[in-house]
Each structure stands twice: as structure tokens, then as C-alpha cells.
Amino acid sequence: MALKIRLARAGSKKRPYYHIVVADQRAPRDGRFLEQLGSWNPMLPKDGQRVVLNEDRIKHWLSTGAQPTDRVARFLADAGLVAREARNNPTKAIPGKKAQERIAAAKQAEEEAAAKAAEAAAAAAEGASE
DSSP states (O other): OOEEEEEEEEEETTEEEEEEEEEETTSOTTSOOSEEEEEEOTTSOTTSOOEEEOHHHHHHHHHTTOEEOHHHHHHHHHHTSSOOOOOOOGGGGSOOHHHHHHHHHHHHHHHHHHHHHHHHHHHHHHHHHO
16 A cells, blocks of 8 residues: 555635645545644745644654655655755746747847848948948
8 A cells, every 4th residue: 555645635715724644645635544644724824833744653654655745745844854855947947839939030030120220321321421
């Protein structure tokens, strides 16, 4: 049985509140779980008590092989319970294909306009010198 330490949603509509639980990975998100390990209230201010963890039980479940999800791993890393590797996605900031085409078209139009302006300036300078 593969175990996950994950979030189970509680709270009302547009007022989220999450329980941090350990559950079988095949169980539904808000369904059956083995134990509640803490809570996360994203509605509280960031400097407040947003995340509450039962560190002893989390250490126990991690030692038995439970794997935290990405969001829970962030909470555990902030608490110093798990070492989380830094993620790096250098291609995320690159514009998409259509945006690159628009940028290239705009650059080409700008170069053509600059060439026309240079020709016009050269013709005006030649006409003024005669």
C-alpha cells in the first residue's frame, strides 16, 4: 500500500481549509485517510499561524515510507522536516511560438522603417547640398 501525505479539503465554498492527512494514494482526495497530521488555513495572513503540523507523527509516517505531495513537501521543508530540492525550469520564461512570431514581425517592421528613414534623410541631405 503506497501512502501519501497530502491535503484534504474542508471548509465551505470560497473559504478553503485543508487537513494534512496520510492516506492510501488510491483513496479519494476528501475520502478515507489513516491519520490527520495537521492543517493549513490559506485564508489567514502569511505571518499568522497558517500551517499547524504534528511533527512527531509526520516523522513516524515519513520513516514508514509515506511520500509527501509537492505542496505538503513545501510545508515540511519550511518546518525543517524534509529536504526539498530546488526546482529549475529555464524554458518557462521563453515566449510561446506565436509570440515569438509577433516579436520577429515587429522587429522586421522596425528595421524596414529605420531603413526608409535613413534613405529619406540621405535624399534630403543630397537635395540640400545641390
